[in-house]
Amino acid sequence: MDLAVEGAGADVAVVRCTGRLNMVSAPALREAVTGAIADGRPRVVVDLAGVDFMDSSGLGALASPSEQVLMVLKLSNIDRILRPHDDVATAFDE
Amino acid sequence: MSEHQLVFATPPDDVNTVHDFLESVWGDDTTLTDEERMAFELALVELTSNVIEHAAAGEGVACRLSVAITEGELTATISDTAEPGSVSLVGRVMPDEMAEGGRGLALVQLLVDDLGYERVGDSNVWSIRKARPTA
Numbered sequence: 001m002d003l004a005v006e007g008a009g010a011d012v013a014v015v016r017c018t019g020r021l022n023m024v025s026a027p028a029l030r031e032a033v034t035g036a037i038a039d040g041r042p043r044v045v046v047d048l049a050g051v052d053f054m055d056s057s058g059l060g061a062l063a064s065p066s067e068q069v070l071m072v073l074k075l076s077n078i079d080r081i082l083r084p085h086d087d088v089a090t091a092f093d094e
Numbered sequence: 095m096s097e098h099q100l101v102f103a104t105p106p107d108d109v110n111t112v113h114d115f116l117e118s119v120w121g122d123d124t125t126l127t128d129e130e131r132m133a134f135e136l137a138l139v140e141l142t143s144n145v146i147e148h149a150a151a152g153e154g155v156a157c158r159l160s161v162a163i164t165e166g167e168l169t170a171t172i173s174d175t176a177e178p179g180s181v182s183l184v185g186r187v188m189p190d191e192m193a194e195g196g197r198g199l200a201l202v203q204l205l206v207d208d209l210g211y212e213r214v215g216d217s218n219v220w221s222i223r224k225a226r227p228t229a
Contacts, residue, residue: 056197
């Protein structure tokens, strides 16, 4: 999986994931999220549009999910706290 | 009807080896729907992750993965050489919303019709079966 982190505004970080989010790549996402927070950007948007596979290992750290990602979120009853957004822009509206 | 087999050892292999293997399996069979592939791949990767995770404390693990596709069902078995399993398969439920782990086997049970485990000689043998939608 590829990860790209960029700042947006004063306190927001956008983490873009591309590829498979599984037990191999999940630690790197977790690190990117905690790193962004440590750098003074406590609001983190994780962009999952480019994720073509996610499993329960990927649930530890999570905006615009693909069909496969949505399936995992729903089956896990976790879609209520990890609310899917259509894209990064609408995630900022809340 | 097709059968596929993968032998791998971790380290150096990991669950990405299983993903790559499944890509070739899916390429071979044009009758499977996207939903069938998605659900079975997730179940198999969760199961493999579980095997790898529980073996990681020891000296790694060697695995043989078999996948069979018939008109009626999708089945897979994973046999490994790890220590005997102590995981209860009965009534796995999703943990608390905020939990960071423990969802793997519960997910597998939601995705397939049967999930089985048995100790055979020095191996743990995990199996999953998913009936295919009738045309």
